[in-house]
Amino acid sequence: MSVGKDYIVSKVLNNNVILAIDYKTRQELILIGKGIGFGKKEGKMTNLQNKDIEKSFIVYDEKTKKEYFQLISQMDGNVMGVSEEIIAIAEKHLGQLNSHIHIALTDHIGFAIDRIKIGLEMNNPFLFEIRALYPEEFQIGLLAAEIIRDRLDAKISESEVGFIALHFHSARQNKKVTETVKDTRFLKEIIDLIQNELSVSIDNRDLMYTRLINHLRVTINRLEEKKYIENPLLSNIKQQFKESYRISQKIGEYIREKKHINVTEEELGYLSLHIERIKETSKIISKRVTESYQA
Template sequence: MSAKEYIVSKILNNNVILAVDYKTRQELILIGKGIGFGKKEGRKVNIHIKDVEKSFIAYDEKTKKEYLQLINQLDSNVMGVSEEIIAMAEKQLGQLSSHIHIALTDHIGFAIDRIKMGLEINNPFLYEIRALYPEEYKAGLLAAEVIKGRLNVTISESEVGFIALHFHSARQNKRVTETMKDTRLLKEIIDMIQRELSVSIDNRDLMYTRLINHLRVTLNRLDEKKYIENPLLSNIKEQFKESYRISQKIGEYIEEKKHINITEDELGYLALHIERIKETSKIISRRVTELYQA
């Protein structure tokens, strides 16, 4: 079969339409270059299979009402661009939760309105997002290119970071608020370490990336109730007393925020990271002193 019959429900842009499969009566998003050009809403059309780059259901029955409300509220071009971005992201990141069609589309529409009004917002977790979710951040950069190319709107790095959060949440089948909460917690933990050690960790440094990724993996393990053993625990507690004390303080903070138990084994591994930061900071400080004394 070279073509299928559809009823065109909504033309989102020249490349994206909302349509109903004439035989199955299933509502679909169809994406393909020029697929919406010259089409009329409410009409039956024949569309060649080769012209459809991607077709999918944009929502489940639970979210259908929200999606249809968005279609009525948002500019069709914004809807179309958002669907192109989601399709592109799925090629890079794999299957995303169906809720992204509502959450990300709504976010992009709101972001574009804000930018047009000159109301830019700052993303306080930008560096953490880049370090924690590099694949999603790359997809966010491509999304920015699509928005610029299709809508002639330039979005900031802060907005790229927020889009990356939406991608990560959809990969994990979580709400963006949950992902934001975890990202905020990780930033707070790093701030605690910096205060306790009286150091400043460069967020572009490999040490920073290692630390934040270790913390992310640790929290994921604890969320999933997966526990690991630390054969070096007794040595760590004895040799790195200050670092272990700081890790205990952080453990108490995590327990308070997430209501999960942090094992001593996990605290031992965290203490090793803290010790490395402490020793590296001492070396850097010594070198700076020597430089000024020279």
């Protein structure tokens, strides 16, 4: 037998999401479940079975609560309801997210839809980096775009999917979105530096690009956490790949200058291997292009 609880409906956001007060504990909650908002009246009591509530969360601290209620007063309830459904799906796949995402992502989605209505497209300069660095979050972003299209009749661009993915990653890491953007920009700057040193252009859709940017992210995270690794190939790398090691040293200096962390020789050695692969691959591609012109 399913157990039910009494709630006072504060606001119906859409057919699947309501803001309610637990009649017994007096806690304010967001309740999510298929059809639980249908036919509900604000200010009225309703009994909901536990099996009908797929997800619930408490409207946390006073600051978050105040911001959330300001958002409710300003935004279309359907947008808020869809945003909550998207967040619930994200938490199923990504785990518990920082509670501020209920404000930050909802606000972003609402603003994105407003921009779409007036034909204003927002470019995302870090789209390829976001896709490579945060693949799980990006996949949820694509799912969010489908839900928004189907439920709110708004077509979200891939650039917007990237921004949504940033919100998920930030909430997952308990960071501000601005910090995540800063980290992503920094990694892109390092890759630009490598491209300039080698006088090559790496296709950002290529697996090599994905491997490099993820290697850089893991390396910096490891160094920030003061976790150090050994590199038994270091002496050979220094001798055989001198140019690549020189470039990796330059990258190490850049990281030290911007992040105030020391990049060990062992890490520089592993980075040199990635740089060497890029250098050799670009030579092969260049040779093929030359031969095709000569043929």
